Amino acid sequence: MNILILGATGFIGSVVAARLAADGHSVTGLGRNPGRARLKQPAIHWRQDDLARMTKVEDWDDLLKDQHAVVNCAGALQDSLSDDVTATQADAMLALYTAAKRSQPLIVQISARTAGAAAVLPFLATKRRADEALAASGLPYVILRPAVVLGRNAHGGSSLIRALAAFPLVLPLTHAQSPVETLSADDVAQAVSRAVAGDLRGDIVLAADETLTLADLVHLHRQWLGLPPARVFSLAPWLARPVTWFADLSGLFGWRSPLRSTAMTVMSEGVRGADVKNRLPSTSAAATLAANPSGVQDLWFARLYLLKPIVISGLSAFWLLSGLIPLLAVTKASAHFLPFMPEAAATALTLVTCVIDIALGVAILVRPLAKRALLGMLAVSLAYLTGGTLLEPALWLDPLGPLIKVLPSILLTLTALATLDER
Structure with missing residues (x-):
């Protein structure tokens, strides 16, 4: 099959692209800056564009030509100099669905749990709007709602978890007891592969059959990094507000900090699978980390991550x-x-x-x-x-x-x- 992947240079998108290419599909990857991805994954046909500028139906005509499926792995946490959440997650998707009605490709949407404390924020509100439009479009579709995705690589929230795990002496955490469900990036790629093969349809949650606390997850990563145990130092939410404020400010200058207010609001009630009937059991956090043993480069990354800003x-x-x-x-x-x-x-x-x-x-x-x-x-x-x-x-x-x-x-x-x- 010919498959177009949106956000193919990202953390999840790159794993999905590699899996579908390994399955024998002809994969086209769309990204804003695919130069390095083109060198790492030469078997994929790369196209450069920005979803935030693809909000008209005609913007999709060339990309959709001869495509049998479209997998949307793109997303934006919060508006910033680099990201327009509404344009990327809603306007571009609505234009895509309209353009896709001519050829009826399968649409696989990587979404999230869109209810809860952060439901009114643009990040989840735009995802919900796109999900609802897709379900009502008449197109063949699969909506996948993964919990916290872990993998060999890290980006955003998973990078922050590694950085906190490598913190010296103590583990400073806000919302340390918030519930967290996880799965591996390979689980997401496997679900997309099954969707493309016709084995999955509808609205599906991806999460392991376990619920950890944020503190549990950080402890697991500390052990994975080969560091001795450390006590959690729980921070009151108000103590994190100055950090969140600076993170939001950095977003105005184009930096994508995982400590921005949207992420903190989501974490205030935890990250769990959505309340839908279909749920695919996935790999536990411990098994995911065990399958990808850490090296010294992971320890360097974890220690440098918070030093970078x-x-x-x-x-x-x-x-x-x-x-x-x-x-x-x-x-x-x-x-x-x-x-x-x-x-x-x-x-x-x-x-x-x-x-x-x-x-x-x-x-x-x-x-x-x-x-x-x-x-x-x-x-x-x-x-x-x-x-x-x-x-x-x-x-x-x-x-x-x-x-x-x-x-x-x-x-x-x-x-x-x-x-x-x-x-």
Whole structure:
């Protein structure tokens, strides 16, 4: 069969794409940035597009040509600079269903439990709207509602669970006793494979026949990482609000933190399968982790995950301050250039370097600009070192180490570049 997968570069989508390709299907994967996926999974035909811009029926005509099934693995947790929840999860899907009525492909929708405390939030409200429209469309369909998906890789909430599990000494958790149901990413891929084969139809919950608490799940991951047991330090929900506020703020700049308010609201009542009749038993959390033994790279990832926003914020503060502080005393700051150029030129050069530093400090906070900002920081740092060495080499011996302090900044910038990718 010819199968189109939406969100094929994502955590679930990549596993589903690999499974369907292994089943012998001709798979087309749609993603916003499929460049790396194209290298990792060359057997899949990759198409680049953004669902948020595919809200008209005609946007789907070319993609749906000759497709026998469409699997929607795409989603967006919360509106941000990078995501439009309504356009991605509702408007684009309604346009897809209308366009699909001509050829009647099977639609497999990866959804979620859309009731509960977070039901009115856009994340679940748009999923519910798309689910209801699909059920009423007359198209052949399967709606799969997985609980918390675990796998060899991690993204979003599963990444956060690993990071919390690797926390030193204690495990700081909010909603530690919230119930959580899980399954493996392979279970989702297996269900999609069965749906495509015609074995499944309708609305189906995917979850293991066990209910853990969030604390239980974090403890399991800590054991999986090979770390000694640690006590849970329960945090009152109000203590997490500043973190949630900063996470939401980062979303406005394009960062997809799993600590945003939508995720916290969902977790406040736990993550369980939906209340529908059809339920497929799935792999338990312990069995999922046991089937995918951790390596040192998993421990590194878990430890670095929560350090990443601190590194980005620290670099931003460093460059902003290095640009703002000289503006408080421009004459004094420009004095270093006076032996080599006129006073006006020295003042102008000082102002230019301040503007560059401030621009880089701001740009790194904007997710689409972060990589270019980091590369710019490296280039400017090397230029400062070269210029300082040529014009005033005595600065290397200065007790305050103005040039030596640039070297740790370069190393931190390289660390940020190495951990910048999200998938």
